[in-house]
Amino acid sequence: MIDQQVEALRDAARDGIDYDGLCVERTADGYRVGVDDSVEAIDGAALPAWVERHRQYVDNWWFFARVVDDERPFVVPFLRWLERAETTAVPARYRELRAGITRSWGQLRITVTCTDGHRRYAIVHTADVDRDTESLTSYDDPAAATDLARFDDADRYRPLKSAPTLRSGWAFPALSAAEAVEVIDRFYPVSIANWYAERAGDLDVRHFRETAARQSGIYRVVESIPAAGVRAITSACCSDEMCLKRRRWELDGETDLDVPAGDGRIPCREPCSLYLEAARTFAPMTNEAPPQLPDAVRTAIVDLCTELDEDGPRTNRVGAMDEPDNPYRIRFLRSWIAASTRREKGVDADSEQPDDDH
Amino acid sequence: MDSIVLLGHGSHLNPNTSATVHAHADRMADQAGDVHVTAGFWKEEPAVADVGRTVPPGDCYIVPVFISEGYFTEQVIPRELGLGSAWPGSWTAVDGDIVCADRSDGAGTWWYCRPVGTHESMADVIVSRAESVTGREDVGSGTALAVIGHGTERNPRSASVIQRHAETIRRRDRFAEVITLFLDESPYVADLTDHITVDEVVVVPLFIANGYHTTEDIPASLGITADDGTWPVPAIADGRQVWYAGAVGTEPLIAEVAATLARTAGAAIGPIP
Numbered sequence: 041m042i043d044q045q046v047e048a049l050r051d052a053a054r055d056g057i058d059y060d061g062l063c064v065e066r067t068a069d070g071y072r073v074g075v076d077d078s079v080e081a082i083d084g085a086a087l088p089a090w091v092e093r094h095r096q097y098v099d100n101w102w103f104f105a106r107v108v109d110d111e112r113p114f115v116v117p118f119l120r121w122l123e124r125a126e127t128t129a130v131p132a133r134y135r136e137l138r139a140g141i142t143r144s145w146g147q148l149r150i151t152v153t154c155t156d157g158h159r160r161y162a163i164v165h166t167a168d169v170d171r172d173t174e175s176l177t178s179y180d181d182p183a184a185a186t187d188l189a190r191f192d193d194a195d196r197y198r199p200l201k202s203a204p205t206l207r208s209g210w211a212f213p214a215l216s217a218a219e220a221v222e223v224i225d226r227f228y229p230v231s232i233a234n235w236y237a238e239r240a241g242d243l244d245v246r247h248f249r250e251t252a253a254r255q256s257g258i259y260r261v262v263e264s265i266p267a268a269g270v271r272a273i274t275s276a277c278c279s280d281e282m283c284l285k286r287r288r289w290e291l292d293g294e295t296d297l298d299v300p301a302g303d304g305r306i307p308c309r310e311p312c313s314l315y316l317e318a319a320r321t322f323a324p325m326t327n328e329a330p331p332q333l334p335d336a337v338r339t340a341i342v343d344l345c346t347e348l349d350e351d352g353p354r355t356n357r358v359g360a361m362d363e364p365d366n367p368y369r370i371r372f373l374r375s376w377i378a379a380s381t382r383r384e385k386g387v388d389a390d391s392e393q394p395d396d397d398h
Numbered sequence: 399m400d401s402i403v404l405l406g407h408g409s410h411l412n413p414n415t416s417a418t419v420h421a422h423a424d425r426m427a428d429q430a431g432d433v434h435v436t437a438g439f440w441k442e443e444p445a446v447a448d449v450g451r452t453v454p455p456g457d458c459y460i461v462p463v464f465i466s467e468g469y470f471t472e473q474v475i476p477r478e479l480g481l482g483s484a485w486p487g488s489w490t491a492v493d494g495d496i497v498c499a500d501r502s503d504g505a506g507t508w509w510y511c512r513p514v515g516t517h518e519s520m521a522d523v524i525v526s527r528a529e530s531v532t533g534r535e536d537v538g539s540g541t542a543l544a545v546i547g548h549g550t551e552r553n554p555r556s557a558s559v560i561q562r563h564a565e566t567i568r569r570r571d572r573f574a575e576v577i578t579l580f581l582d583e584s585p586y587v588a589d590l591t592d593h594i595t596v597d598e599v600v601v602v603p604l605f606i607a608n609g610y611h612t613t614e615d616i617p618a619s620l621g622i623t624a625d626d627g628t629w630p631v632p633a634i635a636d637g638r639q640v641w642y643a644g645a646v647g648t649e650p651l652i653a654e655v656a657a658t659l660a661r662t663a664g665a666a667i668g669p670i671p
């Protein structure tokens with residue numbers, strides 16, 4: 041491999057290399073080389089020996105610039121993020137990589153190790169980090185991730201891949217970088233691309249009203265949902281208990297929803313399909329203001345919904361929003377009934393009733 | 399770098415809908431060499447609106463895994479790709495049925511193919527399905543073939559696709575009879591035995607994935623559903639032997655149909671075994 045690296049280095053030196061502390065530049069009679077600002081001039085024949093002395097720096101460049109061969113702009117930044125390349129200098133990072141550097145992504149724990157210049161990526165469920173790898177079912181084909189993501193531990197279909205219901209008990213113990221990116225993208229589709237776009241400051245956020253306005257067919261009805269309804273649907277669907285993405289969209293460009301966005305690392309750039317399904321199903325209930333109920337009745341209903349919610353889904357069809365025991369429906373009802381409290385307190389800006397109604 | 403995206407409907411309730419499309423995409427990816435193959439969905443992730451950002455810059459061949467042209471292929475998908483819902487709108491017709499447009503992410507060109515269900519070779523897929531369900535490579539003589547479609551007044555093209563494939567198979571003189579039946583228009587599925595004269599029939603629904611229609615509605619209409627909700631293969635209905643094949647879209651050959659469409663549009667993908 042060192043011969044290949046020297047060859048690649050010679051090739052790239054024509055344009056100059058400046059990567060994580062490694063500097064290599066072609067000069068008239070050889071190379072200007074250096075790591076971490078200690079620059080020296082060497083002749084061409086001395087390059088292999090110099091590379092040998094600075095293996096980690098060269099290897100680090102070689103891996104990200106040559107081994108990872110992917111035109112998609114998010115791949116290298118993500119792989120670098122996995123091993124904290126932006127904040128840990130090469131020698132310290134390579135030391136840490138021997139034991140492994142671990143990061144979380146949704147319910148995944150990803151550990152990068154590098155021994156003998158070979159990076160390996162291990163992916164397990166966050167719930168399985170302390171389990172013996174032998175007790176987990178091992179996979180090496182990235183396509184298996186799509187099947188693992190399909191059902192939860194109780195074999196319920198998962199229509200939302202970012203729901204915190206990823207099944208456990210499996211491991212991808214030794215993936216290449218390309219395979220790791222594919223596995224992560226199969227568990228959390230588009231998460232890396234949107235994470236990268238957000239980091240680069242150009243995530244194209246679509247707020248609720250924008251997304252609603254482009255719907256057609258059975259989804260057209262979501263356009264007419266009042267702000268209070270959007271708020272209740274959002275707290276039913278998008279909170280961390282239901283979805284690990286962090287909501288970046290609001291009611292519209294000007295109006296925040298005043299609902300927690302979630303703490304996840306993966307940004308949500310617009311209302312998803314499952315959200316729109318909830319919205320269209322609950323839309324008729326939002327056409328009127330939240331019901332004004334006697335305190336005791338309201339509290340009882342809210343408590344009941346909370347208990348049902350905490351018990352977990354009683355149905356196998358979490359995507360069937362129209363069924364009475366649907367978890368999204370229960371959560372929506374709780375938010376909607378509780379909204380009448382907000383109104384009394386004058387929190388609800390949309391309320392057509394004066395705050396001192398009672 | 400070229401990429402191919404299979405776009406399916408997806409479902410909030412039925413795991414098979416996207417699983418079928420993923421299976422075809424994975425089958426294609428195995429043969430795709432440098433071509434990046436992925437799947438996207440209307441109701442699941444990756445969403446149609448997002449799938450473009452997961453593929454490399456360059457030519458991207460989009461193959462809708464739908465039975466016919468209509469609302470999804472001409473309104474929803476273009477709109478979600480960011481090209482507006484007017485049809486053909488900003489798409490430019492190239493050779494044959496291929497249309498193309500600049501990617502809305504500015505990263506290359508989208509080549510938009512016809513839906514797989516409309517391709518001529520679907521006739522072969524239907525026949526292959528009849529062979530595999532009966533276990534007879536020469537199935538045909540003395541046997542009727544019934545091709546089943548959704549049929550819908552809103553989109554007459556869905557019925558005409560079924561009729562076109564049935565006519566192709568009919569002209570081959572392989573089956574004793576080739577008929578078409580529909581769920582929501584006449585001739586109805588429930589009247590199967592009124593429309594055939596032979597004692598044996600292979601029933602192939604032209605649906606992309608198994609779901610309510612293919613696993614509950616159609617078997618019940620055919621009168622072949624057993625107490626446990628499954629059906630025997632073959633089953634007996636009205637004194638005829640009925641080989642019910644389930645959704646044709648799960649047939650592995652569909653991957654080759656999708657690859658053919660992408661290849662015709664210019665994608666460098668080899669044959670899918």
Ligand code: SF4
Nearest residue numbers: 278283308311312315
């Ligand atoms: S819309 Fe809500 S539920 Fe859907 S992905 Fe975004 S945060 Fe999650």
